[in-house]
Amino acid sequence: DIQMTQSxxxxxxSVGDRVTITCRASQSISNYLNWYQxxxxxxxxxxxxxxxxxxxxxxxxxxxxxxxxxxxxxxxxLQPEDFATYYCQQSSNTPxxxxxxxNVDLK
Amino acid sequence: xxxxxxxxxxVVQPGRSLRLxxxxxxxxxxxxxxxxxxxxxxxxxxxxxxxxxxxxxEYYADSVKGRFTxxxxxxxxxxxxxxxxxxxxxxxxxxxxxxxxxGSVTYDYWGQGTLVTVxx
Numbered sequence: 139d140i141q142m143t144q145s146x147x148x149x150x151x152s153v154g155d156r157v158t159i160t161c162r163a164s165q166s167i168s169n170y171l172n173w174y175q176x177x178x179x180x181x182x183x184x185x186x187x188x189x190x191x192x193x194x195x196x197x198x199x200x201x202x203x204x205x206x207x208x209x210x211x212x213x214x215x216l217q218p219e220d221f222a223t224y225y226c227q228q229s230s231n232t233p234x235x236x237x238x239x240x241n242v243d244l245k
Numbered sequence: 246x247x248x249x250x251x252x253x254x255x256v257v258q259p260g261r262s263l264r265l266x267x268x269x270x271x272x273x274x275x276x277x278x279x280x281x282x283x284x285x286x287x288x289x290x291x292x293x294x295x296x297x298x299x300x301x302x303e304y305y306a307d308s309v310k311g312r313f314t315x316x317x318x319x320x321x322x323x324x325x326x327x328x329x330x331x332x333x334x335x336x337x338x339x340x341x342x343x344x345x346x347x348g349s350v351t352y353d354y355w356g357q358g359t360l361v362t363v364x365x
Contacts, residue, residue: 184345184352188351
């Protein structure tokens with residue numbers, strides 16, 4: 139199975155900050171990497187697919203990059219509605235594993 | 246608009262069975278593969294199972310293989326997850342999710358989730 143790790147596991151930031159979350163796969167997954175945002179009590183929401191493609195309707199302050207084993211999600215200027223947990227997911231091979239999540243909260 | 250509505254969750258005793266349903270609307274259900282993803286209380290997301298658009302292919306996480314069965318009825322626009330021999334570690338919110346496009350494993354729509362609690 140492909141193991142996914144994320145760092146940091148949590149971070150505290152202020153509105154307007156630039157935030158970067160890293161996701162690493164235990165083996166190469168090309169660009170088969172998705173990013174989701176989840177708020178408490180809600181279903182996850184797709185942000186980025188295929189490592190760097192912004193899902194329709196998602197603000198352009200979100201961006202993704204990377205390929206192979208190392209990936210990054212960047213929020214260029216954190217907004218109040220962005221405080222949430224972020225998950226990466228590899229879509230290369232079954233089982234389609236998720237990272238453990240990164241919780242972004244208010245400093 | 247696309248809607249996925251799960252039902253069938255609840256409190257069930259260990260060793261018993263439960264069937265979850267996911268009613269789909271707002272899109273051509275028979276054209277999309279579907280997945281189940283779960284989230285134990287306070288934990289992260291875990292992929293559970295997938296079924297192809299026509300029901301001919303199924304894949305499962307090792308943690309549920311042999312206990313859970315994914316199926317679909319395209320005439321009723323409904324996805325199912327039959328869960329048997331339930332244990333405490335199966336306690337979770339279960340989400341159904343639609344794939345972005347055939348062949349992908351990117352979920353563009355999710356249901357609201359249904360909570361399954363396995364407890365005596």
